[in-house]
Amino acid sequence: MFHLRLLVEYFKQYMKTRMSYRGDFLVQFISNFFHQGLNLVFILVVFQHTPSLKGWSQAEVIFIYGYFLIPWAIFSSFLNLWSFNDRYIIKGELDRVLTRPVHSLVQVIMETMAPESLIGVLTGGIVMGVAGWHLDLDWTWYDPLLFVVFTLGGVLIYAGIFIALTSISLYTDSKSDIQPIMFNISNYGRYPTNIYHKIIQFTLTWILPFAFVGFYPASYLLDHGEWKIYALLTPVVGAAYLAFGIFCWNRGIKHYRGAGN
Amino acid sequence: MLKMYLEVIRIRFLMMLAYRVNYYSGIVIYSINIGVYYFLWMSIYGDKPSLQGLTAVQMATYIAVSWMARAFYFNNLDREIAQEIRDGTVAIQLIRPYHYLIVKAFQGLGEGVFRLLLFSVPGMLVVSLVFPLDLPGLSWDWLKFACSLFLGFIINVEVNLLTGVLAFFILNNEGMIWAKRMIVDLLSGLTIPISFFPGWAQAVLSYLPFQAISYLPSMVLVKGLSGDAFWHALSVQAAWCVLLAIPVQLIWLRARKTLIVQGG
Numbered sequence: 001m002f003h004l005r006l007l008v009e010y011f012k013q014y015m016k017t018r019m020s021y022r023g024d025f026l027v028q029f030i031s032n033f034f035h036q037g038l039n040l041v042f043i044l045v046v047f048q049h050t051p052s053l054k055g056w057s058q059a060e061v062i063f064i065y066g067y068f069l070i071p072w073a074i075f076s077s078f079l080n081l082w083s084f085n086d087r088y089i090i091k092g093e094l095d096r097v098l099t100r101p102v103h104s105l106v107q108v109i110m111e112t113m114a115p116e117s118l119i120g121v122l123t124g125g126i127v128m129g130v131a132g133w134h135l136d137l138d139w140t141w142y143d144p145l146l147f148v149v150f151t152l153g154g155v156l157i158y159a160g161i162f163i164a165l166t167s168i169s170l171y172t173d174s175k176s177d178i179q180p181i182m183f184n185i186s187n188y189g190r191y192p193t194n195i196y197h198k199i200i201q202f203t204l205t206w207i208l209p210f211a212f213v214g215f216y217p218a219s220y221l222l223d224h225g226e227w228k229i230y231a232l233l234t235p236v237v238g239a240a241y242l243a244f245g246i247f248c249w250n251r252g253i254k255h256y257r258g259a260g261n
Numbered sequence: 262m263l264k265m266y267l268e269v270i271r272i273r274f275l276m277m278l279a280y281r282v283n284y285y286s287g288i289v290i291y292s293i294n295i296g297v298y299y300f301l302w303m304s305i306y307g308d309k310p311s312l313q314g315l316t317a318v319q320m321a322t323y324i325a326v327s328w329m330a331r332a333f334y335f336n337n338l339d340r341e342i343a344q345e346i347r348d349g350t351v352a353i354q355l356i357r358p359y360h361y362l363i364v365k366a367f368q369g370l371g372e373g374v375f376r377l378l379l380f381s382v383p384g385m386l387v388v389s390l391v392f393p394l395d396l397p398g399l400s401w402d403w404l405k406f407a408c409s410l411f412l413g414f415i416i417n418v419e420v421n422l423l424t425g426v427l428a429f430f431i432l433n434n435e436g437m438i439w440a441k442r443m444i445v446d447l448l449s450g451l452t453i454p455i456s457f458f459p460g461w462a463q464a465v466l467s468y469l470p471f472q473a474i475s476y477l478p479s480m481v482l483v484k485g486l487s488g489d490a491f492w493h494a495l496s497v498q499a500a501w502c503v504l505l506a507i508p509v510q511l512i513w514l515r516a517r518k519t520l521i522v523q524g525g
Contacts, residue, residue: 027436034440038447045453045462046305049312054304177286184293191297195304200296 003106010110018116029119036069036123056192059134060222066127067221068190068214071154073120079159080112082179085169087112095258105163105249138223150217150231153238157213158186160241163249170252182208189214205230209237265359266367273371281379288384291328292391298324298452299392313456319483320454322394327451327479329381329388334414334474336369339438342425346520355517362426362513366418373414402485409478412498417474419505420445426509429516450476470501 018025043065047058056064088094088108097107165178189210193201204211212234220231277284299321306317315323342365345351354361389396397403424441428434446452448471455466455476466472477494480486486494 023431027434031436031440031443035443038443041447042452045458046301048459049457050305050307050309053301054307177290181286181289181293184290188293188297191301196300200300 003102006102006106007110010113011115014113014115025116029116032117032119033123036120036127039065040127054192054195057135059131061192063128063131063135063222064192064215064218065190066124066129066131067218069120069124069127071151071158071213072186073117073124074151074155075158075162076120077115077117078113079109079162080114080117081108081162081166084108084112084166085173085176089169089173092258094256098253098256104253105246132221135222137221139221143221146231147217147221150220150234153234153236154213154217156235156238156242157209160238160243160245161208163242163245167245167248167252170249170256186210186213191215192219209241212237266363269364269367270371270374273368274375277372277375278379284376284380287332287376287380288387291332291380291384292388295325295328295388295392298328313454315454315456315483318393318395321392322396323454323479323483325385325388325392325394326396326482327475329385330410330413330475330478331451332381332384333373333377333410334417335376336372336418336421338365338369338418338421339425339441341365341368342422343428343434343438346425346428351520355520362422362509365422365425366415369418369421370414397482397485402482405486405491406478406482409481409495409498412495412502413474413478415502416470416498416505417445419502419509420470420474422509423505423512426512426516429519445471445474448472449474450479454480470505473498473501 040062043058043061047053047061051057053061088097094104094108097104097111100107161182162179165176165182168176168178185208188196188200188204189212193204193211193215196204201211212230216227216230217234219227302320302324303317306312306320310316312320342351345354351361354364385396388394420441424434424438427437431437448466448469450472455463455472458466477498481491481494
């Protein structure tokens, strides 16, 4: 409850700072929209030359893409850790965070959140909805529930991986470029995993489980039974990775010594 | 005069060299991107031997070449200019005895040469070991590609200068810079060769400068364009180089007058 109230307060402050540059805010909104649009153009153009992508129709691939956008949008609204190293380690803001009586990770999350990214949920929902409508899917009463569980699982996977990577900064103040690398790998999750080489499929399932943030759950919602077990594992994988991320963070915080004077 | 600009290239090159470790991750990122597009396109080809005049192997080569070419022509000049305008340092640049934009362009070149040597060349070797590619051996095709790639670089620099200078008018143009980058990646043929677009879109794209950045140079190498086809590609690129210089200069002249240094 306390954390929720804190979140609301942080959110209010955030909106105030953002609204002082309204034009900028709007432009960011539009460019976000635009970005998803361009990715759709890619899928549309590509399907002019093939009826199916290793057994997936155009509408199905678009559905998967739409689904993929939703966990990502939620994740990037609340965990905006891209500039953590600069802001918290090199500029030393982490010292301030550590003196306060709230868990350091919670504070960092609230200070860096960017709720405008939630627009991606809407975009993803629309993309998924339109594709799903074309596909004439058979949704049962528990499918929407599963959808929510899958989405949360996906968010937790992202959170776990990126928190673990951010923890590296707690050990060294030199910049590492692992985050952008990971971001690029995560894009593999937005296409059907069976188009990739076996080794990549294995990696995306068990090592860097980005197949769980897009493809596996979406394929379940598309009534493709082959990956059902994987889809149902999504929340488990999410919980495991989040636990790993938090573990790394806590260890890192214990080790943290500050960047200098 | 030229000596000064050469010095600009050299300094930028050395600056990049000081932070060269950052570029190893770049190679990894580009290889990851090449990988995802490789698998996507190969499953689009399925058992079709060729699509839109490109065989599957040529397509794989196209993906690798166009990404490694991007390492050369890509730069953040737009962001740098916008940054200098926002923090006011551009005022100092303006009183120096050189053309600010040309210096920027040469800095971009220094960066490009650095990435070409330390990023594209090793990256290409790595990629050609992993994926089956069909690159020409030691032949004139490479020289033709180099010419075409250089013109593509100039066009991309001009597009970046245009976007950057617009920060004089729209003080925070971060969103526009983002949008521009995505448009260039899509419409330059980096992710989809222009010949794969529907007919009407190809017609539109042929009147835009973006295809001259990536599609034309890559095709010169992948298809080994020769004779008329090659000269046509090159002249289209040259025309854009000249055409784009006009709005860059015009906007620049106007922009200097409207400069407001925030808090400067």
